[in-house]
Amino acid sequence: MRFQDKVVIVTGAGSGIGEATALQFGREGAQVVCMDVKGAQATAERINQAGGRAFAHTADVSKWPDWERVVEHTIGSWGKIDALAAVAGVLSRTADTVIDQDEAEWDRVLSINLKGVWFGMKAVLPHMIASGGGKIVNISSLSAIVGIPGLAAYTASKGGVSALTRQAAIDYAKYNIQINAIEPGIIETPMVQGAEPEMARATIEATPVGRMGHPNEIAYMALFLCSDQANFITGQTFVVDGGWSAH
Numbered sequence: 001m002r003f004q005d006k007v008v009i010v011t012g013a014g015s016g017i018g019e020a021t022a023l024q025f026g027r028e029g030a031q032v033v034c035m036d037v038k039g040a041q042a043t044a045e046r047i048n049q050a051g052g053r054a055f056a057h058t059a060d061v062s063k064w065p066d067w068e069r070v071v072e073h074t075i076g077s078w079g080k081i082d083a084l085a086a087v088a089g090v091l092s093r094t095a096d097t098v099i100d101q102d103e104a105e106w107d108r109v110l111s112i113n114l115k116g117v118w119f120g121m122k123a124v125l126p127h128m129i130a131s132g133g134g135k136i137v138n139i140s141s142l143s144a145i146v147g148i149p150g151l152a153a154y155t156a157s158k159g160g161v162s163a164l165t166r167q168a169a170i171d172y173a174k175y176n177i178q179i180n181a182i183e184p185g186i187i188e189t190p191m192v193q194g195a196e197p198e199m200a201r202a203t204i205e206a207t208p209v210g211r212m213g214h215p216n217e218i219a220y221m222a223l224f225l226c227s228d229q230a231n232f233i234t235g236q237t238f239v240v241d242g243g244w245s246a247h
């Protein structure tokens, strides 16, 4: 119960890695705010049914008024924010190479994956400063450090998430706030299940452990980075990829 009496916001909590992260926080005693454009209610209900404490917000991470609403309600209900796990993200719906990508879809991907992470930090940091500290973990991607075919806008967004994580960690270290990112390899979630089968096959072949990761295998790292066991870790990006980048 590492998170007893801790208040945690999890974005993307309706599916995949965010859902696993919210459920793990709930199991470890956290009061969990589940935030997603869809599915947040179902995850919050599972936490509450298991004896935990959670509420849901149907909210878009790329919209500043949505963040204001979520944070205001969280502070009004529970008085503080101890941690933010910024997990929400999307792949491009259209062909994502430099030549083929179109401007509107580029903007959508960057807006959710990168601006959404900035907004999340911008929204919670003043409350963490006021309460004497906090933890933020942003979900980036292995694509931030390894070139992966057909992921141009996505890679640009995740490179931004890793870089912004390092930068923000420097500015807020003096407030006892630790900010880190995770760079997952291939993880078995609806995001990947919707991708081309050849792409999934190729990424499993590139992964020395020979399988996709389970969402919990990212959630465990997220919880560690949000726990008191990680008080001396900040400004870092952690690859969790079954050995893909070890080649």
Ligand SMILES: NC(=O)c1ccc[n+]([C@@H]2O[C@H](COP(=O)([O-])OP(=O)(O)OC[C@H]3O[C@@H](n4cnc5c(N)ncnc54)[C@H](O)[C@@H]3O)[C@@H](O)[C@H]2O)c1
Pocket: 011, 012, 013, 014, 015, 016, 017, 018, 035, 036, 037, 038, 039, 059, 060, 061, 062, 087, 088, 089, 090, 112, 116, 139, 140, 141, 142, 183, 184, 185, 186, 187, 188, 189, 190, 191, 192
């Ligand atoms: N699955 C992988 O292999 C993999 C690898 C590296 C990084 N990631 C990253 O992990 C994160 C989670 O992805 P996942 O694999 O669990 O995918 P997923 O599609 O299962 O979950 C993503 C969640 O984000 C939510 N979301 C999308 N746009 C949103 C918005 N504007 N506001 C709020 N919520 C929004 C979706 O509704 C969904 O519930 C993403 O940031 C993704 O880029 C995934």
